[in-house]
Amino acid sequence: MSTIISVGGMTCGHCEQTIEETLRGVSGETDASADREAEQASGDGDADVTALMQAVEDAGYPAHA
Template sequence: MSQVITVEGMTCGHCEQTVEEALRGVSGVTGATADREAKQASVDGDADVTILVQAVEDAGYTVHA
């Protein structure tokens, strides 16, 4: 299953990498990609969206699920 969340605050490639690593650290996530220009992150797997949101927010970004 694939989910897309809106992520505010990514300004560079390092930001994208930080968001991707935060998402990949969530149990049930099999893949994650972030796109700062689209302000989105795509997540593959069966993780609950609330846990994904919390992981990204803990990394310092604002999420609109």
């Protein structure tokens, strides 16, 4: 299942990479992508959206569903 969340504060490719790695690190996630221009990130897997948002926030970026 793919889950899309809004992520603020991404300003460069490194930010996108950080978000992608963060989401892939959440238990149950198999893949992730981030798009700074759309201010969105998506995770593929069965992790809860709350866990995804918390991981992104722990990485220093504001997130909401």
